[in-house]
Amino acid sequence: MTFAEPYSELDLDDAQLRAYFALMDVAALLRHRVEQQLREASDLTYVQFKVLARLGLDSPTGSLRMTELADEVVYSRSGLTYQAGQMEKAGLVERSPSPDDDRGVIVTITEAGRARLAKAVPGHIEVVRELLFTTLTGADVGALGALLEPVLDHMRASPPRSATPRRKSSAPQA
Amino acid sequence: MTFAEPYSELDLDDAQLRAYFALMDVAALLRHRVEQQLREASDLTYVQFKVLARLGLDSPTGSLRMTELADEVVYSRSGLTYQAGQMEKAGLVERSPSPDDDRGVIVTITEAGRARLAKAVPGHIEVVRELLFTTLTGADVGALGALLEPVLDHMRASPPRSATPRRKSSAPQA
DNA sequence: ACGTCGATATTCACATTCGAAGCACTTCTG
DNA sequence: CAGAAGTGCTTCGAATGTGAATATCGACGT
Numbered sequence: 001m002t003f004a005e006p007y008s009e010l011d012l013d014d015a016q017l018r019a020y021f022a023l024m025d026v027a028a029l030l031r032h033r034v035e036q037q038l039r040e041a042s043d044l045t046y047v048q049f050k051v052l053a054r055l056g057l058d059s060p061t062g063s064l065r066m067t068e069l070a071d072e073v074v075y076s077r078s079g080l081t082y083q084a085g086q087m088e089k090a091g092l093v094e095r096s097p098s099p100d101d102d103r104g105v106i107v108t109i110t111e112a113g114r115a116r117l118a119k120a121v122p123g124h125i126e127v128v129r130e131l132l133f134t135t136l137t138g139a140d141v142g143a144l145g146a147l148l149e150p151v152l153d154h155m156r157a158s159p160p161r162s163a164t165p166r167r168k169s170s171a172p173q174a
Numbered sequence: 175m176t177f178a179e180p181y182s183e184l185d186l187d188d189a190q191l192r193a194y195f196a197l198m199d200v201a202a203l204l205r206h207r208v209e210q211q212l213r214e215a216s217d218l219t220y221v222q223f224k225v226l227a228r229l230g231l232d233s234p235t236g237s238l239r240m241t242e243l244a245d246e247v248v249y250s251r252s253g254l255t256y257q258a259g260q261m262e263k264a265g266l267v268e269r270s271p272s273p274d275d276d277r278g279v280i281v282t283i284t285e286a287g288r289a290r291l292a293k294a295v296p297g298h299i300e301v302v303r304e305l306l307f308t309t310l311t312g313a314d315v316g317a318l319g320a321l322l323e324p325v326l327d328h329m330r331a332s333p334p335r336s337a338t339p340r341r342k343s344s345a346p347q348a
Numbered sequence: 349a350c351g352t353c354g355a356t357a358t359t360c361a362c363a364t365t366c367g368a369a370g371c372a373c374t375t376c377t378g
Numbered sequence: 379c380a381g382a383a384g385t386g387c388t389t390c391g392a393a394t395g396t397g398a399a400t401a402t403c404g405a406c407g408t
Contacts, residue, residue, distance in 0.1 A: 022322035027201030148196035
């Protein structure tokens with residue numbers, strides 16, 4: 001895959017293309033495999049796993065607001081509403097109105113949710129270790145993280161989009 | 175997010191967790207932004223863009239078999255059938271029976287498809303450059319590719335799954 | 349206090365994807 | 379060559395995710 005030729009100024013060089021494709025493909029494949037493993041071993045989606053992990057491992061109280069979860073796990077509010085519904089039906093989480101803010105909803109992991117999470121974690125880790133880390137040395141892993149974390153910060157900081165600032169277009173005609 | 179505590183043996187160390195999450199989050203965010211940009215600028219999906227790029231830039235003849243495309247772009251045959259249908263309806267590709275193999279189908283990019291691709295490429299590159307490459311030096315880019323490509327090879331080589339080889343289970347009692 | 353604006357969550361219609369089943373053709377085997 | 383097994387693609391049903399529209403509530407200025 002080469003975007004070459006007619007776009008000289010805008011082109012990405014070969015190393016950039018390789019890095020870009022490798023990144024996207026590795027992540028997509030890894031996610032696909034992880035998803036399979038979770039489905040078979042614990043009947044969970046990757047998204048559901050992330051929700052449970054966030055609630056059960058990172059939150060002292062075991063609960064978080066819908067919005068906060070949505071921003072981390074999915075790219076739309078409605079997507080989380082759907083998943084929260086599914087997981088509530090399955091008894092993995094509970095929804096309750098926020099005490100401070102009457103329009104807020106707080107999601108809390110249940111005991112069953114914690115159990116499911118505990119059941120899922122080892123297999124999940126196993127897949128990640130096998131697929132992602134067997135070919136990487138300890139130094140590689142450190143380097144990879146060091147390379148990607150600034151990128152992540154940059155992405156989170158940059159505005160979602162709108163107004164692609166085309167260089168010195170004094171007045172966009174129509 | 176820490177998978178720590180009760181899974182000592184199976185745990186991932188901190189550097190591994192950070193690399194794993196950074197990788198997944200960077201890829202997910204990048205894909206989301208790219209998808210937005212493509213949608214707005216050229217009314218294409220990421221998947222559709224990949225199909226057009228593969229056909230229009232990598233293939234001398236501008237055509238490939240369904241299966242080949244499916245393996246690269248999506249994780250199921252039916253998924254590609256759907257997209258091929260959409261793109262054919264939009265006039266971006268054509269489907270014709272394979273000469274060698276009467277059950278095979280060959281997808282070919284049309285002139286309109288090439289035009290759409292040409293229209294989409296610069297903006298796509300712009301987003302990738304801005305989001306992924308502004309914080310990386312030339313050396314970083316090389317390192318990232320060098321780190322990830324072996325991983326990709328490893329993943330593609332390892333069997334999709336089935337029979338999780340549990341160490342020395344002499345006979346699976348079914 | 350009132351009205352406006354922004355934020356929160358949900359509902360709805362729609363698009364995309366997957367897996368299983370089915371069809372048509374090819375290849376292998378006897 | 380005939381039957382069996384395998385391939386390539388499509389159809390179908392179900393699951394998931396998104397954005398737009400909606401309803402409710404909080405914050406703020408007048």
